Amino acid sequence: MAIRPIIEAPDPRLRVVSEPVAAVDDELRALIADMFETMYDAPGIGLAAVQVGVPIRLLVIDLQEPEEEGGEPVRDPRVFVNPEILWHSDSEVPYTEGCLSVPEQYAEVMRPDRIRARWQDGKGNTYEEDIEGLLAVCLQHEMDHLNGVLFIDHLSRLKRDMVLKKLAKWRKEQALKAA
Numbered sequence: 001m002a003i004r005p006i007i008e009a010p011d012p013r014l015r016v017v018s019e020p021v022a023a024v025d026d027e028l029r030a031l032i033a034d035m036f037e038t039m040y041d042a043p044g045i046g047l048a049a050v051q052v053g054v055p056i057r058l059l060v061i062d063l064q065e066p067e068e069e070g071g072e073p074v075r076d077p078r079v080f081v082n083p084e085i086l087w088h089s090d091s092e093v094p095y096t097e098g099c100l101s102v103p104e105q106y107a108e109v110m111r112p113d114r115i116r117a118r119w120q121d122g123k124g125n126t127y128e129e130d131i132e133g134l135l136a137v138c139l140q141h142e143m144d145h146l147n148g149v150l151f152i153d154h155l156s157r158l159k160r161d162m163v164l165k166k167l168a169k170w171r172k173e174q175a176l177k178a179a
């Protein structure tokens with residue numbers, strides 16, 4: 001297993017539309033293992049393959065929700081191969097999202113609060129389930145990556161430009177710190 005570098009905005013590679021995964025094989029499972037290691041190290045709760053430079057329809061999620069409030073995070077790794085959204089609710093909820101490809105920036109995004117999704121896991125089993133709450137938000141955010149879409153694209157132009165400006169400023173500060 002290895003930690004892979006995460007591609008950050010405004011890198012055009014994040015705008016590529018990912019191709020369907022052809023086969024769930026050992027090569028794919030090695031990539032999945034690397035993606036979990038990269039995501040836990042970052043740390044984050046979701047990562048799409050395109051964020052580590054592999055434009056295929058694969059993403060991993062681990063909400064690491066504690067069993068009780070204030071408790072220890074519990075690992076719950078989930079793999080989504082070729083995920084599809086079959087249905088979504090008309091009602092939407094706001095959630096303050098962040099992204100490993102837009103580091104240290106957060107903004108409120110509106111998304112459907114319930115979806116029905118179909119996907120395969122890392123063994124090739126197919127699932128179809130209704131999903132709600134944080135998992136629904138996270139899955140929609142990660143699936144956007146597969147279509148070259150970032151969460152900041154859901155914001156007004158003004159807000160998006162503000163986030164990108166803050167990101168550039170943050171990068172400059174990081175570079176100064178490192179110098």
Ligand SMILES: [Zn+2]
Nearest residue numbers: 098099100101
């Ligand atoms: Zn993201």
